[in-house]
Amino acid sequence: MMLNGCYVMVKVKVRFYASLRDKYKVKEVEVDCDGGLESFMDSLDSKVKGARRDLFDNEKKSVKENMIFLLNGINVKNMKEPIKFKDGDLVSIFPPIAGG
Amino acid sequence: MGRFLDVNLTKGKLSDYAPKENILRMFLGGKGLALSIIMEHARNLAKKGVNLAELDPFSPDNVLVFATGPATGTGFPSSGRYHVMALKSPLTGSVASANSGGEWGPYLKFAGYDGVIIRGAAEKPVYISIMDGKAELRDASRIWGRNTFDTTTMLKEEHGKGDVSVACIGPAGENLVRFANIINDEHRAAGRTGVGAIMGSKKLKAIVAGGSQRVTIAKPEDFKREQKDALKKVKENSITGQGLPTYGTAILVNIIDAHGIFPTRNFQESVFPEAEAISGEKLAEKYLTKRRACWGCPIGCGRVSRVPSGPFAVEYTEGPEYESVWALGADCGVKELDAIIKANHLCDELGLDTISMGATIACAMELVQRKKIGAERLQGLKLEFGNAAAMVEAVWRTAYRVGIGADLAEGSKRLAEKYGAPELSMSVKKLEMPAYDPRGVQGMTLNYATANRGGCHVSGYAIASEVLAPQPVDRFTTEGKAQLVKTLQDFTCIVNSACVCLFVTFALGPSDFAKLLSTITGWDLTENELLKTGERIYNIERQIMNMIGIDGKEDTLPPRLLKEKIRDGPAKGHVSKLDAMLPEYYELRGWANGVPKEEKLKELGL
Numbered sequence: 001m002m003l004n005g006c007y008v009m010v011k012v013k014v015r016f017y018a019s020l021r022d023k024y025k026v027k028e029v030e031v032d033c034d035g036g037l038e039s040f041m042d043s044l045d046s047k048v049k050g051a052r053r054d055l056f057d058n059e060k061k062s063v064k065e066n067m068i069f070l071l072n073g074i075n076v077k078n079m080k081e082p083i084k085f086k087d088g089d090l091v092s093i094f095p096p097i098a099g100g
Numbered sequence: 101m102g103r104f105l106d107v108n109l110t111k112g113k114l115s116d117y118a119p120k121e122n123i124l125r126m127f128l129g130g131k132g133l134a135l136s137i138i139m140e141h142a143r144n145l146a147k148k149g150v151n152l153a154e155l156d157p158f159s160p161d162n163v164l165v166f167a168t169g170p171a172t173g174t175g176f177p178s179s180g181r182y183h184v185m186a187l188k189s190p191l192t193g194s195v196a197s198a199n200s201g202g203e204w205g206p207y208l209k210f211a212g213y214d215g216v217i218i219r220g221a222a223e224k225p226v227y228i229s230i231m232d233g234k235a236e237l238r239d240a241s242r243i244w245g246r247n248t249f250d251t252t253t254m255l256k257e258e259h260g261k262g263d264v265s266v267a268c269i270g271p272a273g274e275n276l277v278r279f280a281n282i283i284n285d286e287h288r289a290a291g292r293t294g295v296g297a298i299m300g301s302k303k304l305k306a307i308v309a310g311g312s313q314r315v316t317i318a319k320p321e322d323f324k325r326e327q328k329d330a331l332k333k334v335k336e337n338s339i340t341g342q343g344l345p346t347y348g349t350a351i352l353v354n355i356i357d358a359h360g361i362f363p364t365r366n367f368q369e370s371v372f373p374e375a376e377a378i379s380g381e382k383l384a385e386k387y388l389t390k391r392r393a394c395w396g397c398p399i400g401c402g403r404v405s406r407v408p409s410g411p412f413a414v415e416y417t418e419g420p421e422y423e424s425v426w427a428l429g430a431d432c433g434v435k436e437l438d439a440i441i442k443a444n445h446l447c448d449e450l451g452l453d454t455i456s457m458g459a460t461i462a463c464a465m466e467l468v469q470r471k472k473i474g475a476e477r478l479q480g481l482k483l484e485f486g487n488a489a490a491m492v493e494a495v496w497r498t499a500y501r502v503g504i505g506a507d508l509a510e511g512s513k514r515l516a517e518k519y520g521a522p523e524l525s526m527s528v529k530k531l532e533m534p535a536y537d538p539r540g541v542q543g544m545t546l547n548y549a550t551a552n553r554g555g556c557h558v559s560g561y562a563i564a565s566e567v568l569a570p571q572p573v574d575r576f577t578t579e580g581k582a583q584l585v586k587t588l589q590d591f592t593c594i595v596n597s598a599c600v601c602l603f604v605t606f607a608l609g610p611s612d613f614a615k616l617l618s619t620i621t622g623w624d625l626t627e628n629e630l631l632k633t634g635e636r637i638y639n640i641e642r643q644i645m646n647m648i649g650i651d652g653k654e655d656t657l658p659p660r661l662l663k664e665k666i667r668d669g670p671a672k673g674h675v676s677k678l679d680a681m682l683p684e685y686y687e688l689r690g691w692a693n694g695v696p697k698e699e700k701l702k703e704l705g706l
Contacts, residue, residue, distance in 0.1 A: 017354050065570045073360045073670020078574045092358040096338035099349030099422040
C-alpha cells in the first residue's frame with residue numbers, strides 16, 4: 001500500500017482449508033506484500049509452492065473462479081473495488097466444497 | 101409409480117391404493133404425492149366436522165405417509181431417497197415433513213410398493229413387513245423398547261439380513277419426544293418435525309421392506325443415455341465429484357465460521373473460536389475410518405467414524421454431519437469433537453433429530469445462563485454452555501423423558517415458554533433453525549421465515565448461491581432474494597418429489613431433471629412444467645397449513661435475529677431484514693399474508 005508516496009509492505013495472515021491444506025501441508029502462513037493481489041500471490045507462492053498457479057487467474061488478474069477467497073470474512077468476488085490488503089488482514093482460502 | 105400400501109392400524113386392515121395418472125403427473129411422487137394424499141385426508145376430516153387446528157398430532161386421525169419418487173431405485177444419480185409426511189407434526193402443529201437416504205426407499209420399491217399410508221392407531225405395538233408384493237401387520241412386542249440398532253438387527257435376522265431394509269423408531273419415538281425421528285439402515289434419518297413420535301403414537305415400531313420386484317422405467321434405452329450423461333456431470337463437478345466425497349458435509353464448519361454466520365451459544369454469537377477443533381478437517385484427521393454411500397450414490401458423502409477411547413468412546417458410528425456437529429457443538433458451546441460424535445451416535449440409537457436436540461439443549465443452556473431454570477430442576481446436571489458431558493447426558497435424558505429431559509423432549513419453543521422466555525427459542529413455526537445465522541446471509545432470512553415446515557435450511561438452500569457458489573450473490577443485500585428463494589423452494593420440491601439427493605443439484609439443474617424424469621415416466625416433461633409442478637407442491641403444502649390455521653403471522657423469525665445485531669466477526673452489525681423481502685416474496689408467490697390467493701390456486705389446478 002502507498003503511504004506518504006512510499007510503498008509500505010503489509011503482513012497478511014493466510015489460512016488454507018480442506019484439500020488445499022492437504023496439498024500444501026500447511027494450515028496457516030504469513031506473507032508480506034505491497035497490498036496488491038499480484039504481489040500477494042507472488043509472496044504466497046514463495047512460501048507455498050504452486051499457490052499462485054492454483055489460486056490466481058493470470059489473464060483476468062483476479063482470484064480463480066473456482067476458489068473461495070475471503071478477505072476478513074468477505075468474499076472478494078463480492079467486492080466492488082480492487083483488492084487492497086492492509087496490515088493484519090486475514091485471508092481464508094477454500095476449494096469448492098459444500099454440505100448442509 | 102402408483103402402488104401404495106394403505107394401512108389402517110385401528111382396524112388392522114391393509115389394502116392397495118393407486119393414485120390416478122393425472123394426480124401422478126400433477127404431483128410427481130415423493131413429497132408431492134404424499135401431500136395430495138394428505139390433502140384428501142384433511143378434506144375428509146373437515147367434512148366429518150373435525151377441527152384441524154385442534155386436532156392432536158397424536159390422535160389416530162393424524163395420517164402418516166411414506167413415499168418414494170419416480171427416480172427412487174432407478175439409478176438416477178443419488179436416487180436412494182424417500183420422503184415422509186404427516187398432516188400434523190407433534191413439534192410444530194403444522195404439516196410434518198422429513199426426508200431420508202440410505203437403502204430403505206429403493207428397498208420399498210423392490211418390495212413392490214411406491215409408498216405406505218398409515219392411518220389410525222394400533223392397540224398394541226406392531227410392525228409392517230412388506231416382502232415381494234406381500235404386506236402384513238406383525239406383532240412388535242418383542243422389539244418395543246429396543247433402540248434402533250437392536251431393532252434393525254432383530255428384524256433383519258428375522259426377515260433376511262442383507263436383502264431387507266428397516267425403517268424404525270427408537271425409545272424417543274415410543275416416548276413421544278416431539279422431535280423423534282425415523283431411522284433407516286441404522287444411521288440414516290427422516291429427521292425433522294417429529295415423524296418418529298407420530299409412529300410412536302400409532303404404536304408402529306418399524307416397516308421392513310425387501311424383494312426383487314423390478315423398478316419400472318418407461319424408456320430404458322433413453323434413460324441409460326441420460327443417466328450416463330448425468331453421472332458424468334456429477335463426477336466432473338468439483339463439489340459432487342471431489343469436495344463432498346473427500347470430506348463429507350462437516351467440511352462446512354470452517355467456511356461458515358469464516359463468514360461469521362456460525363451460530364454459537366444459541367445464536368448469541370456468530371463466530372465459534374474453537375471451530376477448527378470440531379471441523380470436517382479435524383474429523384477426517386482424527387476419527388474418520390471410511391466412507392459409506394447411500395444406495396446408488398456416486399457422491400458418497402457419508403462418514404464412518406470411531407472414537408477409540410475415553411469417556412465418549414464409540415466403536416462404530418456414522419457421521420456426524422455438518423448440522424449435527426453444529427447443533428451438538430458450537431450451538432451448545434461444546435468444542436470436544438469426541439463428545440459430539442457420541443451425542444450424535446446416541447441420537448441415531450435412540451431416534452432423535454440431531455438439529456432439534458442440539459438446539460433445544462442450547463436453548464436450555466441459555467435459560468440456565470439467564471437463571472430461568474433453577475438448580476432444583478437440574479438435579480446436579482450442569483447444563484451450561486461448553487459442558488460436553490452435560491450435553492451428552494441431556495440426549496439420553498430426553499429420549500427417556502428423565503428429569504429435565506422431560507422438558508427438553510417438548511422442543512425448544514415449549515421449553516422456553518414453560519420457563520418464561522419464549523423469545524430464547526431459536527425456532528420458526530416451532531422448528532429449530534439449523535446452522536446458518538441468517539443475519540449475515542439474507543436469502544436464508546427469507547427462506548427460514550417462509551419455509552413451509554418451519555426453521556429449515558433445505559427448503560430453499562440459499563447458502564449454495566450466497567456463500568458456496570463460484571460467483572456468489574451478495575449475501576448482505578436483500579435485492580433479488582425473493583426470486584432466488586422462491587425458485588430454490590420450488591425446485592427443491594421437485595428434488596424431494598422425484599426423491600433424489602439435494603446434493604446432485606450442485607451438478608444437475610432443472611433441465612437435467614426434466615430429461616431424466618421424462619425417460620423414467622414416459623411423460624414429455626419440460627423444465628417449465630417441472631418448475632410449475634414444484635410451485636404446485638409448495639402451494640398445496642401451504643394450503644394444508646392454512647386449513648390448520650397457520651398463515652403469514654408465522655412467516656417470521658425470532659426477535660433476536662430481527663432486532664439484535666451480530667456482535668462480532670465478518671457479519672458484525674447485521675440483522676435479518678425480513679421486511680425488505682417478504683412483501684416481494686408474497687407478490688411473486690401470489691399470496692396474501694401467507695395464504696395463496698384464489699387465482700394462484702386456480703392457476704396451479706389446486
